[in-house]
Amino acid sequence: SFQELEKILTQLDGRGYKAYKDLQGQYQWRDFTLSIDYVQGDPFASPSRIRVTVPGEKGGFPTELYDTPHKRRAVIDFLSRVVAKNIYRIYDHVGGSGKSGLLSIGHCGQEILERNYIVIDQNRVEARLEVGLPAAGRKILGREAKEIFLEAIPKIVEASLFFKAISKEGLFRQVNLVEDQYFLRQEMERYKLVAFVANGSILPRESGVSQKPMARGAVAFQSPKEYEIELHLPNYGYIKGMGIPEGVTLIVGGGFHGKSTLLQALELGIYDHIEGDGREYLVARENAVKIKAENGRRVEKVNISPFINNLPMGQDTVRFSTENASGSTSQAANIMEALEIGTDLLLIDEDTSATNFMIRDGRMQQLVQKEKEPITPFIDRVRSFYEEKGISTILVIGGSGDYFEVADHVIMMDEYRPKEVTLKAKEIIKGLQNPRKIEETSCLQESPPRTLLKATFPMEKRGIKIKPRGIHYITYNKTEIDLRDLEQLVDFNQTNSICFILQYIMEKPVKDQTALPEVVEKVYKDIMTKGLDEVSPFRGHPGNMALPRRYEIAGALNRFRNLKIK
Ligand code: ADP
Ligand code: MG
Structure with missing residues (x-):
């Protein structure tokens, strides 16, 4: 007592x-x-x-x-x-x-x-x-x-x-809000949309280090008529906003007009937001993945051949490995790893992309022949991702009109307001001759399975300590896992959970025949059926945990410098 x-x-x-x-x-x-x-x-x-x-x-x-x-x-x-x-x-x-x-x-x-x-x-x-x-x-x-x-x-x-x-009202409002956001994400699929941004949403944040809404001077979001749809939410009732359809969507516009801000809001539309956040009714497909170039990351036996082929020295690109990836190879690996876990939507910003991965214009094609260029730029693959795999892309691009040709929709940000400019973009294509040739028409091949090997977690005399350091780093004994480019990781306790999950995977002896996504799926299933506490190493108070997505768990494994894949 x-x-x-x-x-x-x-x-x-x-x-x-x-x-x-x-x-x-x-x-x-x-x-x-x-x-x-x-x-x-x-x-x-x-x-x-x-x-x-x-x-x-x-x-x-x-x-x-x-x-x-x-x-x-x-x-x-x-x-x-x-x-x-x-x-x-x-x-x-x-x-x-x-x-x-x-x-x-x-x-x-x-x-x-x-x-x-x-x-x-x-x-x-x-x-x-x-x-x-x-x-x-x-x-x-x-x-x-x-x-x-x-x-x-x-x-x-x-x-x-x-x-x-x-406060009962506060509690009910939050439950209703989550119910609406959950419903909204389900409606996405029914309406064949990849994202929805309600009119009146506040997208910009307070600062680079604060996720609170911009307090003063924020321009509220207003959908162009062409994309406006009205949905009926169980609690909020009728709501209007911009529906971004499946397919390839470009976000264009001058610098500082709010392109990246829109994309960043969409990235976090995978999560529900609290009242007053400004993004309460802004949702994206929950498996949407932000893709960046990530110079220097490690890559372990990833099939990057849809983008990179005929490397010098005959390096394998179907099972490509490197300790130090370049901008373009890292971006290719990030896309292929997202595919492996499963995604409906890629989100890409020119600000954080490798130029040679994104574009190769007509003049450059004439100077540097295809045979001398290992990279098939994203522009020549983005359509097959959609048409063959059903994976949509939303792409922020202010610097290359070549993409008009592969886009289903073009939205221009103009003083923080989206405008429909698809027809204009298509007319420009008709009017101007572009010397650019399409470089790749072959279909995407299935990637070989990547089996996670036990050797990823070698026995060590003093045991193994896996610990989070802030949101963005995990230390595994003396090895550091750098998660800075997993931009959709938002909570320190998600990182803490990833540490527990890695330990859980390590301790439930990995059989040397399970593919990496299946290993992740298995832990996920345990969490879904038994709860987060299940994967904690502690009894009683299990430690503070918040659920990461499958993609971020796999993302940590894929960035682990000791990862061994068969
Ligand atoms: P772009 O990617 O088009 O260059 P950004 O998205 O980086 O532009 O936005 C430029 C600046 O404008 C940022 O400081 C951002 O906070 C601000 N901003 C973006 N959207 C809005 C908005 N709706 N209202 C007010 N300020 C905004
Ligand atoms: Mg930008």
Whole structure:
């Protein structure tokens, strides 16, 4: 009970930090149970992990609120934010050395992701928290610890995990919002659209380092009449906006007119967004992939032959490997890896592409003969991707009209407003002779399967530590995995989950006959049926996790410098 906890904390006061280990266990409070699952070894180590659990009937959340996976995701995300707000409001941060006094729940940004910071079902409402157990130097500060456990936490639980205590309107609005976004993504397929941007959406962000909406001066999105459609959402009702059809779509326009901003918004249209974000009714196919050039990345036995052939020294491009890819080979590898996991939509921006991968104009074709050029530019493949594989492309391009010929739709950004210019572009083609020749008409061949080998994870004497460093890096013992170019990774706890998943893959002995996408699919299935906690290495508080997509999991594997493929 809590009296017990109080007694232990009194006894611990002034002792060495290690004595905190005595706290491990469960304590009963009037309305909830506190579980101290893991106690940090010193004040500078990762914080201690605790859970607070309210019995389901006391929590009083109606089951209809979370009777589908996406509604449950909405509720969990909402309650995580409520807990975070209440920690901020109620808890007066106590000081001390290292992480002393820290009290937090997993971080939530602009996206409503699948998270494990809260558990809600008929039996319980549970929040998973992290605590920096307070110390001065390495001496336990018992009084400060009491403040956290006996004062702050009960108040935070009281204000957050009971249906009667929280803002019902806020919760319902978030559940409705997620339901609408979920519906909208399903409608995409029915209407053969790859993206939808509601009129009134706010696309630009506050700054390069903040995903909050631009506060002042943002021009709200307005669809051109030609692309405007009206949909009926279950909660919002009728909504109008721009539907981008399947096929090849160019976004053209002068510099600074908002092309990249539109594409970046579409990239994150794979996720649901919170109220007030400005992108609440902006969605893209959930398997859309941003493709960039990524100089220097490693590539392991990827079929880049649709784009690159006849390399000097007779290098194999059907099973192409390199420790240090060029702009064009990395971009080709990124596309082929996206295909391997499965995608309906490629998103490409000229700003982050290799020029020689994107275009090769008529004059250059005359000077450098096809036989001397290993690269088949994307322009000569983009149609076969759509026609043979059903993969659409949205391409930001301000610098080459050659693409008019391969586009189904051309949209021009003009002072942040999209305009339909397809007919104009097609007339220009008719009027001007272009000396450019199409270089490639052959069909896309199936790529050979890429089998993940056990040797990817060699045994090491001291064991293997896989850890996230911010959103963009993972360290695997001494090897670093660079995820900076996986632009659709948005949350540190997605990266944390990828670390757990890599460990999970490593520990469930990989049989040397499973293709990489199947390995990813298998973990994904385990998560879908048993929940995120399933792939955590920890019992009790599993660590903060947010769900990454299959593509980002495979993306981490593909960038792992130790990856071995048969
Ligand atoms: P482009 O790719 O066409 O060169 P960007 O998308 O990079 O242009 O946008 C240029 C600038 O305009 C950016 O600073 C961006 O924040 C701002 N911007 C983009 N869209 C809007 C908008 N709808 N309203 C206000 N500012 C915008
Ligand atoms: Mg740009």
